[in-house]
Amino acid sequence: MNFKKLDIEDRDIFQKFLGQYEFGTYEYSFLTLYFWRKMLNVEYALIDDALIVKKYEEQKGSYFMQPIGYKEESLMKIIEKLRQIKASDASFKNLFRDIELPFLYKLMDLYKDDVCFCEDINNFDYIYNASDLITLKGKKFHRKRNHYNQFVGNYSYEIKDISEPGVINDCIDFAQYWYENRQEDDIQLEYELEGIKEVLPKYQFFGIQCMAVYVGGKIVGFTVGEKINKDMAIIHVEKGDFNYNGVYAFINKTFAEKYLSDVKYINRQEDLGHKGLRKAKMSYNPVKLERKFIVDIKGHSTLHGDIPLSKTNTYN
Known part of the structure; x- marks a missing residue:
């Protein structure tokens, strides 16, 4: 799978997939991704008609954001392809970061107890x-x-x-x-x-x-x-x-x-x-x-001590 480095001419593609912007965090804004693209080594690809964004940071390694604009019936197929990419690329530490609560629920519906997650508390949006x-x-x-x-x-x-x-x-x-x-x-x-x-x-x-x-x-x-x-x-x-x-x-x-x-x-x-x-x-x-989560699916998990899921937005 070939990922393309994000550049300014990609805005129309992102706007098409983002639509009216239904995310709760600021992470998925094209301006956010473009502004920080060099620090986060932002790349993207289209997989099964969904927009997939990949980032790399030295301490966090490579990871995917949640798929954008996917069809519900294609989600598991998309995720399995992402798992294959992670398995073949040693730069990955986690499968997903910047995950919002609704998408975490979808992963849990699909993979049940195989979903491993923890709150990324330092990255909660105010x-x-x-x-x-x-x-x-x-x-x-x-x-x-x-x-x-x-x-x-x-x-x-x-x-x-x-x-x-x-x-x-x-x-x-x-x-x-x-x-x-x-x-x-x-x-x-x-x-x-x-x-x-x-x-x-x-x-x-x-x-x-x-x-x-x-x-x-x-x-x-x-x-x-x-x-x-x-x-x-x-x-x-x-x-x-x-x-x-x-x-x-x-x-x-x-x-x-x-x-x-x-x-x-x-x-x-x-x-x-x-x-x-x-x-x-x-x-x-x-x-x-607004909470964000780090997520893996068993078989490719590096997370330990996973915390129980709560539906409330709280901060300790």
Whole structure:
């Protein structure tokens, strides 16, 4: 089976299979896959009229995402072909990652007790009510309101859309500045910077919303989002200058208010197990955490200590 490296001209193929985007996580967005394609070595193939996405990471090895656009009667045949590929390729550690709960149930219906799975807790998506991020009402958002008001009260700011002259270059320059002044050494940030440089000039092609914030004519932050369907938007990038108190609270609220007020939910992605990021994401009071699973089928499993399945979205 020949897999093709993902490139920009493949968008139409993916959009055909993704349709109205019925996934609960941000993983299956074409923009997500394209943005991170180099870090994750994203490839795809068509198998029995289904779109199959394969990734490779050094620590996780190769793995498949769940098949996209498959016919129910073909699912087991597709999975058996994927198992054969895994069996013949030593780079695979697990058969599936980025698996959402409904597809896990389908696998359990097909393979019963032969399904081995565990929650990929560091990769749960944080889902927020858009109205909460816009209004910041109530005691639980008291600190966020204070941070937002600090920025509004202390700085003479200006908001610009990505379509305005010079904003794309300003955002890219700021991302470079942010990267060079980061506190941690993380290879993922290098790929993120490369992704920003690639997708912002093509914002119309990707359907990106982007807002930049200026103080005294100088850019101090920007954010990039995508309305993935009528109910959900994804925040792909958010950068701010910590020298300006409250800048992140301002960006978060203002972008939701001006660009995302017509969606119900905002997906702000995962925390990757970073304690600081987890604390920051929890501080905005998510309404749920969209679970993802690592899955194998017995005979080719590397999972141990599988946990019982629960139908509730919980987080410990």
